Amino acid sequence: MPLYKTITVNPTTKVFIWKIEESFETLSDGIDLTKNCSNRVVNMKSDLHRRGFMSIRHLMALEGYSDHDLxxxxNGxxxxxxxxHISITHSFNFSAIIISDFEVGIDIEMQRSKILRIAHKFTPIEEYRTIANEDAMMxxxxxxxxxxxxxxxxFAEKGVSFLENIYVEEFMLDDYKTTATVTYEDKTQKYNVDFLxxxxxTCAYALISEKQ
Structure with missing residues (x-):
């Protein structure tokens, strides 16, 4: 099976990444879905989304969980x-989960030049205009x-704005980690963010660093 990578973040937190290479039928073998999830899969128009959905269940099984435990x-x-605690992500032919004793979040994205055009929507772009190399900026x-x-x-609060409420501290590409803060209404939460x-x-995962 194409378990791509396992990362032991700390004694109570693990990341599992799957490279999706199998057919939907192969990924469905041995997976028992709830009725609701079975209906969700049936209504998915994209075969890659269906395969991603099933690959997540295989990742969960590595830690002894089934679809019935999710x-x-x-807030979704x-x-x-x-x-x-669990967080889930899927992008094209990769999927991943993070499981921890504490609140966590994870995301995978394909690196695409499109992000240069939309960056102003989620971060103060002037902070990155000094990067001369377009590939490094992407x-x-x-x-x-x-x-x-x-x-x-x-954080999981409706109304949180990437641009206005979430701040990621400056970092170097070879740091592979940074810190970040979410400030929303009367709540402030600090996080440690690791990436690879x-x-x-690109995959990044966040763990709470200080309870406010």
């Missing part, structure tokens, strides 16, 4: 039965987007 709250945030902005997406998933790049993709 549920979503009113995934939860596991029991005390563990990579850095993708990391910022992934970081903000992972924080958004962890592989095969033209």
């Amino acid at each position: 549920y979503y709250d009113e 945030k995934p939860h596991l039965t029991g005390d563990k 990579r850095k902005l993708t990391i910022v987007w992934c970081g903000k997406e992972s924080l958004y998933k962890s 790049e592989f095969e033209g993709f």
Whole structure:
């Protein structure tokens, strides 16, 4: 099976990344979906989305969880039965989960030049105009987007703006980590954000650093 990478972040937190190479039928083998999830899969128009959905269930199984252990709250945030926390992501032919004793978030994105055109919508773009190399700028902005997406998933409050409420501290590409803050209404939450790049993709995951 194409388990692409396992990262032990700390003794209570693990990241699992899957490279989606199998057919939907192969990925469906041995996976027992709830009725609701079965209906969701049937109604997915994209075969890649269906395969991504099933690959997530295989990643969960690595830690002993099934589809029946997963549920979503009113904000669309995934939860596991029991005390563990989970976050889920899928982009093209990669999917990933992070499972922890604490609140977490994860995101994977393909590195694409499109992000240069939309960056002003999610980050103060003037902070990145000094980067002379367009490829480096694309990579850095993708990391910022992934970081903000992972924080958004962890914080899970409707109304949070990537541009106005989530700030990612400056970092170098070879740092592979940074810090970030979400400030929304009367809540402020600080996070540690780690990132990695592989095969033209970026993955970032966020863990709470201080409880405010």
